């Protein structure tokens with residue numbers, strides 16, 4: 055059933071008595087309100103969307119959907135909202151959901167409508183099974199034929215008040231969903247607060263204790279990555295954005311196709327639509343042309359035996375036709391008759407099937423996907439004007455070091471321009487983060503503390519560079535440790551051995567912290583191999599880095615026991631295999647080596663020296679956003 059045939063109604067008219075008579079729908083929940091979460095989940099599944107509410111009407115109206123107040127005066131239950139909704143319903147079907155179910159399934163409408171049609175029922179409603187296989191019904195998640203209004207009015211007039219009671223009068227079908235949590239409604243303020251606060255692991259030490267032989271001064275790359283992965287938490291806040299604005303953003307839930315794409319069987323070629331069974335077995339056959347079909351202009355003509363229809367690419371296949379003879383395959387043909395030779399095509403050729411691109415009710419795009427140009431087109435083909443995406447991750451960053459000068463300042467003796475802030479800016483920008491550039495922070499405990507506190511109060515994550523090694527003027531470690539749960543690692547890698555990681559807190563706000571080393575290449579390597587995945591995880595994105603293989607054109611000296619990230623240039627060799635050579639000097643301060651490279655050569659812990667001709671793992675830069 056197509057989404058535009060269904061009106062959505064969010065039931066927010068109750069008294070919220072178990073929450074102390076608060077207006078449940080308006081309770082804050084994960085950066086917006088409960089009702090907005092429900093609307094965001096329902097909107098892609100239905101055509102018109104309305105809210106049933108009886109208080110705070112202006113607030114509800116501001117959410118951009120019509121607000122319907124109960125027309126039945128003395129009864130505040132869901133059936134009163136449903137009755138009003140049915141009276142105002144301009145589509146053949148109405149789907150109701152409660153305002154306190156922010157996790158409702160994204161395939162609710164698709165599955166209920168499929169069952170309703172299949173069983174030719176009046177109503178379809180949701181159910182789940184508990185751990186003991188007992189069925190729990192959720193009758194307020196129901197899809198009802200709009201013309202069943204008289205039966206509801208009669209039930210209410212006779213004093214009936216329960217949804218279950220009314221459903222007993224009807225031909226109702228129960229649809230069992232797997233995910234019981236999706237129907238969880240939130241009844242108490244405590245429950246609401248409990249969901250609002252993501253559960254943080256108690257401490258980094260606890261997470262680290264899962265690593266066998268954990269030693270912060272000799273940590274393997276993969277163990278550091280694992281600790282980070284287990285410690286960071288996704289930021290959960292969803293916003294609806296216009297389709298074009300969703301490019302590069304992270305999809306916040308599965309997008310379920312409300313329609314078949316294409317909607318009808320249609321022609322893949324300009325030619326003649328016919329019944330495959332009429333094709334000649336030998337010799338030639340001549341067909342009478344009985345109509346012409348253009349894309350977007352279907353024909354009602356049903357060709358009989360020996361008849362065909364001239365059809366253009368994208369034209370809807372006439373009833374009974376299953377094959378298209380491309381016009382250049384016809385022996386002769388015009389708008390009156392067409393002649394075809396045996397074997398020109400097979401039955402079924404050149405027909406695109408309804409739903410072959412996307413099937414109604416299937417997930418067209420999965421949650422966590424970073425939206426690409428093809429996805430924009432896919433969403434457009436489904437008619438989605440707005441897309442639910444995760445809110446942008448806010449990342450604050452600064453450089454530390456008294457020797458650093460910003461562009462525009464004179465370079466005093468022994469000073470360097472601050473380049474890390476620019477590479478970090480570029481890397482964050484490519485990830486689609488909201489960026490807070492805090493400049494250069496001097497090597498003083500007070501300046502560092504102030505900067506960290508400001509960053510922490512304004513961002514989800516903080517990235518610093520410099521000051522995490524053992525230099526005497528590096529107060530960074532001391533200040534970071536004071537502000538939260540931060541550990542300092544020496545990671546078995548080159549470049550980029552020192553790394554600070556943890557969570558800092560200031561005035562009740564906390565942020566994950568990545569203290570990257572100061573050397574310009576080390577900053578980039580640590581960002582890509584530690585911070586990047588963690589930031590994506592916080593963004594709710596699923597975008598692992600693909601390691602490919604290339605043949606090394608040269609010998610590379612390497613000690614086992616640490617991971618080395620060398621800068622390389624990969625190209626296609628004469629025999630077609632990718633071949634990689636290093637960019638020359640590989641010092642951790644030589645940023646030119648990154649700029650000249652088009653890939654990183656990853657030499658793993660256990661690996662020793664590489665001989666010329668050996669295969670090595672590489673991470674191509676292209677595609678790294």
Ligand code: AMP
Pocket residue numbers: 453454455457458470471472473474475519520521522523525528571572573574
């Ligand atoms: P540190 O870890 O603070 O001891 O810094 C290590 C090296 O990286 C020193 O040579 C610093 O001058 C250099 N460095 C630190 N931060 C930056 C930066 N933002 N831009 C360029 N070089 C830096």
Ligand code: MG
Pocket residue numbers: 454455456520521525528572
């Ligand atoms: Mg420094």
